[in-house]
Structure formats: C-alpha cells, structure tokens
Amino acid sequence: MISFSGVEKRYSATDSALDGISFDIFPGEFVFLVGHSGSGKSTAMKLLIKELEPTAGEIRVAGRDLQKIPRPRVPYYRRNLGVIFQDYKLLPNRTVYENVAYALQVTGGGRREIRDKVPDILRLTGLSTKLHNYPDQLSGGEQQRVAIARAFVNHPPLLIADEPTGNLDPETSIGIMQLLYRINQTGTTVLVATHDVSMVDKMRRRVIELSEGRIVRDEQSAAYAAAESTREFAIRMRSAQG
Amino acid sequence: MISFSGVEKRYSATDSALDGISFDIFPGEFVFLVGHSGSGKSTAMKLLIKELEPTAGEIRVAGRDLQKIPRPRVPYYRRNLGVIFQDYKLLPNRTVYENVAYALQVTGGGRREIRDKVPDILRLTGLSTKLHNYPDQLSGGEQQRVAIARAFVNHPPLLIADEPTGNLDPETSIGIMQLLYRINQTGTTVLVATHDVSMVDKMRRRVIELSEGRIVRDEQSAAYAAAESTREFAIRMRSAQG
Amino acid sequence: MKPVFFLREALRALKRNAIPSFAAMATVLVTVLVLGVFIPVVQATTGAANEVRGKVIADVYLKTDAQQKDVDRVERVLKSEPMIKSVEFISKDAAYKTERERNPKAYELLGSNPLPDTFRITPGNPDDIAKIKDALAPEAAGGGRTVIDPAIDEVRNREEDTNKILAVTGVVKITMALLAGLLGVASMLLIANTIRLSLYARRREVEVMKLVGATDWFIRWPFVLEGVIVGLVGGVLAIALLAVVKIAVVDPLAADFALIAAPDTIDFPLLIGLLLVAAVAVSSLGSGLSLRKFLRV
C-alpha cells in the first residue's frame, strides 16, 4: 500500500528532517509511527499527502509514484486518504457538522449521503451535542475529535493519523483506538503517529520508530493478535489500563 | 493564592461549562486539574487569566477579586502569570527566540535581560537548535515547548499549564515535569490541566478532578513527597516509567 | 458544477466573514460612487469642449464688387474642399442687419451698407482650420497672402481666439481622457487590492480545503460568486445613492447644467449598467484570480 524508498526531506541545506528512510506497509496493516518530538513523523505524513515534496527518494501509494501525480490530479488522490492533522486543520467558519460534511462534499457527496453519514460518525466520536458549534467554541479534545470524524467519514482506503489522542483523556482515547481498530478490520490501512506509549504497548501492532530522521526500529509486536474481534480488543484495552 | 467560590460559566443559556465550582489553592502548591475532554478545565483556566468572565461566582488571585480589576490594569495582572495555552498561541511572525523574548519585552525587560534569560530557558526546553525558526517551521512538540518556554521565562509567581505535554514524547514530558517541579520548589504556585494519567500518578500531588463542570474529586496524594529534591524526583519519575 | 451548492457556500462565507466582506463591499461602493460622479462630469466637460470647438469658424470675405457668378464659383470651390464640413452664405444685407443690431450707434450714422458678402465655413475637424486658411489663401513668398480665387478679398479666422479655443479645449479633452483612464484603473486596482486582502485573511482556510481533497474550482466557485455578490451589492448601493443625489440635487439644477451639458452626455441607465457590470466583473475576477496564489498546496 505505502512504500517509502530512500526518502529524504530537507527543510534547509544543513539538516534533514528525514534522512533516507525506507519501509513498506501492506494493505490492511495497522502501523504505529513513534519517535520523540521533532524526529520526523509529521514530515513523513506530510509527504504522504503531498503537502510537501521529498528532496530525494520515491514514495509509492497503492502502486502510484506520488512524484508522478500531476497537480490537477492531486485532489483526487487525496480523497482516498483520511487524514487527522496534528493541528486539526478545521475550517473556522464551519460548524462541527459542516466541517465533517465538507469532506463528503468535496467528493461530490449528495445531501442524502451527508445526512446519513455525518450524524453517525459524530455520535461515534461523542460530539452529538456539539453539532452546531464552531471550532472556536469547542474544547481542545472536542476539536481533535472533529478532525478524527472528518478523516473517518468517507471510509478511505488509507487512514493517516498524526497524534490523534494528544488532547484526549484515556477513556476517550480508547474509544478512538477502538474506532481505528474497527476501521482497520474492514480492510483500511492505518498509519498512526503517536507519543502515547501505553496505547502502543496495548495495541500490539507493528511499530516503526524514527529518531532524527532515521528508522531505528521496525518490528511486529510478538503478541500480534490479528484475529481479535473488536469486542475482545476493547475488553483487553480497558483491562490493561492502569 | 487562587480561590474559586461558586464559579459558574455558561457559554449559552442551556448548558454550563462550569457549574458552581469552589476550591482554594495555597501559595506554593502544585495542583493537577484532570477530567475528561470537555469537562471545563480550559474554561477554568481562561477565567483565571481573565480571557473570559464568569457568569456567577467570585475568583480571587493573590487576594485580588478578578472582577474588580479595571480593564487597563488587566495586562499588569497577566504579567504575574505564566500561561501555557492548550493551542500554544505563538506569534506566527516571530521566531522561537522572539516569541520567548516578547514575554519579557511586554514587562519592559531590556536587551540585556533578554540576552541572559531567553537562550537559557530555550536550552532547558531543548530548542537551542531552533532559535531562528518560525512557528510554522516547527514540529508540534517543538511548538508546545516554545509555549512552555515563554510561560517560564519571567519566573511568574503563578504558572498555569493547559495540557503542556499533549504533543510530547514521554522522555521530553518528564523533562518538562522536572522543570515544573523545580519551578514549584522555588515557591511558584503551579496549576496543570492534563490527561496524562501516568504523569499525574507518578507526580503524587494534589489532584482536582472535574466532570461536566463539577468537582468530583479533590485529594492530596497519600504519598505526597514534598521534601523530595529535584534530583530524587527525577530518578523516581524515570524509574516509575515503563 | 452545482450552482445552488456554490451559491449557498458563497452566502455562508459572506455571513461568517462579515468584516472582510463588508470591507470589500465598502470599497466597491466608494469606488463606484466616485466613478458614477466622475463619468458624467468627464462626459459633460468633454461635450462642452466639443461644443466650443464646434464654434471654430473662418469667414471668407468676398470683394464688395463680387457678382452672383463669383459668389456661386467661390461656393463651389469651398464646397469641394474636403476639410470643410459646411459652408454658410451670409449676404451683405444679412450681415448688415446683424451688425446693426449689435452696434446700433455706429451703424445709425452709415448711409449705405459697407459690408461684403461672406461665406462662414465650419471645418470638419476644428484643428484643420489653419490648414484650410492656407489652402484658400496660401502664404505668398513676400510674406502676405494670395487668394485662390480673384473674387475673394480676405480669409479671416480670428487667429488668436481660435488658437486659444483649440489649445484650451485640447488640453481639457486630453486631461479628461487621462483622468477618466486614471480613475478607471485606480478603481480596478483598489477593488482588486481589497479583495486580495480579504482572501489573504482566509488563506489558511483555502489551504485546509485543498488538503481535504477539494479541487481548485470547487474552492474557487464560491469565492467568485462571493465576488459577484459583493460587486452587486456594493454597486447597487452606490447606484442607489447616485440616483438619490441625482433626483435630489442634480435634477432641480438641470437648467443650470443644461448650459454646460453637451447633447452626447452619457445617459443614466447606460451609466448604471456600465458601473454595475464593471463592479461585478472586477470583484468576481479579482476573487477568482487572487485565489490562485493560495491554491498552490
């Protein structure tokens, strides 16, 4: 699904945010990207959505070389991705409902589709009572959940989440992880950048660790439980909690 | 130092973000404010810095009734607070260095003072190599650390931190907590809103828990270790990790 | 394209961005107002200048002893000259009557009519008047002038007055053309500038839209429609104000204005249409084009 080979990204001539990283993520995988602050996680994700261009190396998504997508086709490529941005990137002039609906509208989703899907996903993220609030009338965690809802709403084949639970309490975080898990179960490839070590430990999935722009670890959890049902998953997550 | 009595804040007529909360924080205390997303932590903090006005109740800080501070005096009141905002609130047109320096400049700090203090605090927060980056050239965690540095730089008697480690890796978080601890040791009152349960557990300090705008818990940790030195504190924090 | 959706988006954006929308509208209003006042003034002034230029004439005096056949011949000569637009014959008697009215004291004392037959000629282009004079009465080598027909006594064009009229009206017309041009360009720049600025305040929003998968035109259409609405509202308000001023101030003074207003002064409905179209075009194009820079994400 995703293949980085020798990808390098320099913001300035002197130091590089990504220093020739290579990895492959297969369709349907669930991968964590970890690493301390400034190690290049967000940079990798920005490259993946073509917000930035790599200075060297090749990135392929679903077999397509990103470099080769012509500018006018980029929006169509992006529609196959659900992205949760680290800084949320909500539209300030739209309500919660409209923000989520916008992700459907850009793909040509009709009113009916919006009426069906948006309230559903907002209920799942616990925002049912905040439908008509504007982003500046939400708490930090609520904004983050709107960003999550927007990324999920059109069931993209690839989901990219940059620090999706940084402003969420542990209980809500587990709910979100459960959602991610369920989405992953339906075949969606999921890539999550996070600092939440306890979450990573409990999920027992593949972990790629970056340090100063290099991959220092890429391993499957020993106890990889792929066959787990969502229910079993939830029970385990909660019980493991301290 | 801080005294809330019957404080209520309603954003709309129907529901209240804070529903008549009362608590006292004594000078030199270190208090955690916890609660799930949307429980009113940030609202309490915004009231404390007079970004918002309560709809009912009284807030006193250092014996002063906030309601009674006349508008032109508000900036002088705010200079006694160090605030880490949940959304950082960095000045986009200033470099890291200038952002931190600004907090000194508003209080009339001279060039000399700035040259002395700013590089120091930026070294402590691990930003020495990013001095001349603008906020949009920083990673999420780096931005958060700039916000932290700005709040610390003029050694305020009261420090308010809203989710200061949401985008930081555990190692950096401990560093920041250590810093908070040290600042607290010098007599500064510290109020931290956070979701980081493991951090709260390890710190063993007073915890106020909010739920839907009400205080549901306010307790001293049984093992409150006030006499601990910074060094001992650091060792304990690190050992408890994992 | 989904016109209704884009229109709703545009209206929402106007509502939620009240300050920049209002600012853009105010700019359109002010510039259209200024243009709406200046265009008629420029037109009237140019018209007046043309009217004055129309009064540039030359008189061809015939010899006092000219016969009817001489008169006819000279008339033919004059009419065959392409630079001359029209030729008016003023007989001795007619001239006498007019002069006598103007200066009764002097003419009372005259027994007979001392005035000659005259052709008053109007040039096609007032600037040609000197050339016409040269054609009818070429300068002689000695310094004086000969005439092209023996029956012509003299060709006179009140040189000083004519030159002054031509120079002044020429300057007035050029000045007016330049002012009109300057004002038009300035208005476009000002409106485009304001719109650019109001988009600048929303560049982050545009960036986010792109990152979420919106195509350029999906983002652009609402902005263009917003520009149309801003131009329309600003333009209509300005025109309403102009109409009020016209009805309340100008029309009562119409008699005075008639003195300077030339017949080809622009008419109000045309002016309205022109201003409205310009306002809408500039503000919508401005929106559409200024956006380009922010769409590069």
Add this chain to the structure above:
Amino acid sequence: MKPVFFLREALRALKRNAIPSFAAMATVLVTVLVLGVFIPVVQATTGAANEVRGKVIADVYLKTDAQQKDVDRVERVLKSEPMIKSVEFISKDAAYKTERERNPKAYELLGSNPLPDTFRITPGNPDDIAKIKDALAPEAAGGGRTVIDPAIDEVRNREEDTNKILAVTGVVKITMALLAGLLGVASMLLIANTIRLSLYARRREVEVMKLVGATDWFIRWPFVLEGVIVGLVGGVLAIALLAVVKIAVVDPLAADFALIAAPDTIDFPLLIGLLLVAAVAVSSLGSGLSLRKFLRV
C-alpha cells in the same frame, strides 16, 4: 515608550506581513496619485472659472454730448457705489480705435466718431452685476429704465452672456468643490478600509499579545508606526510618480496649460506636503483606531 524598539517592531511586522503591508501601501499610492492629479485639475478649473467670472462687466455709455464735468461727476458716482470694484474710463477716441481695428470695413466709411464715452465697471462679486445695473439704472414704473445721472445714456451688461457665464461658472465651481470633497472622503475611507482589513488578517496575533500581558499602547505603537511608514512610502512613491509625470508631460505642455491655469493654482511643493501629511495621518490614525476592536481581550 521606547521609540527604537517600537520602530524595529514596526519594520519587522512590515517585512513579515509582506502581502497586507504591500496592499495597504498600494492603496495609499493609488489614492494619493489620484488626489495628486485631481487637486491641481480642480484648482485650475476653479481658477479658470474665477478668471472667466472676472470678465463679467457692465458698460455705462454716456450721452454723446457729455462734457468733462459730466464725466467726472459720473465717475464719482460710480466710484462711490460699494458693489463696484473698479471703474475704467474708455474715451470716445480709444473706443473708436479699438472698434476700427475690429471691423475696419465698416469704420472706413465713417467720417466722424459715432461712439460715446464709456465707463467699463467690474463688480466686486460678479453675481452682483444685475444689482449694480438696477442701482445705476433703476427700472421705471412704465417698464423702461431711468438713469441716476442725466449724463448717462444707457447701462448695458450683455445680459444673456453675463447670465450664462455666471450660471456656468457657478455650476463648475460647485461641481469642483463637491468632487474635491467626494474624492477626499473617498480616499480616506479607502485607505482606512484597507488598513482595517490588513489588521483583521492579524487579529489573532493581537489577541495573543494581549493574553501574554501587553498593554494596549504597547501593541498599538508598532501598528501606528507601521501606518506612518506605509503612508510615507506609499505617499512618496505616488509623489515621485507625480513628479515624473509633471516633468515629462505637464511641463512641456505648460504653455497650453497656462491658458487655463489661473494664477492661484496650487503650487507643487505645497501639494506634495499636503498629500504626504494626509497619507501618513490617515494610515497611522487608521491603524491606531482600527486596532481598538481587536484589543478587547
């Protein structure tokens, strides 16, 4: 207040907010340019109108048999009339010479001089001309006119021409005053509007400054200085452009312009000073005042 610090802040803001700064500067430039072109035009036009009005005169014809003592008496009467600014005496002979030059054909035939002595009077205020006529030659009950001195034959003021001149120049002057006012107000609005908008794009920044403990004036000074710089740079550029145009286009045509330019046309240095002061004042005040709304945090 620390002027150097605030100035450095203002310069940094200009550099880091290139787009809105540039837009504000462009607006100042364009409006100052338009004003700089229009003010001289308005001045020249008003001056020309005044000059034309200065030509409103009346002629007091004396009887042909008037003696020197009659002439002196009438002159005293005229000079004692307060509405009359100046009185010019044109003797029979002088009048004859002028008329003869104008119309040699007719006067050749006249043996003697048929023209009377004349006083040409210029009113202090051209609009009073009708009143002066009434004073010198009050309308009689029967419909004709009597005269206030027996030596006066008639008072004439070419009624039709005079009325037309007064009406036209009156309209021109009022129009020019209105245009100047409109343009001035419009310019201020446009500049203030652009500045408001460029502050709007930075309102979050101002909010953050307040939350970090900055006082209103600590935030405002750099913005005011920024306004001063924007006004200064925009103004200077516009004036430089004006100077280029003046030197390259207007001065070579000065001879033509002299024909319409009245002596009281504004001088260039004064115009420059005025425009510059206005640009700086409007843009700095605009910055300072517009900010108020965003300081309420």
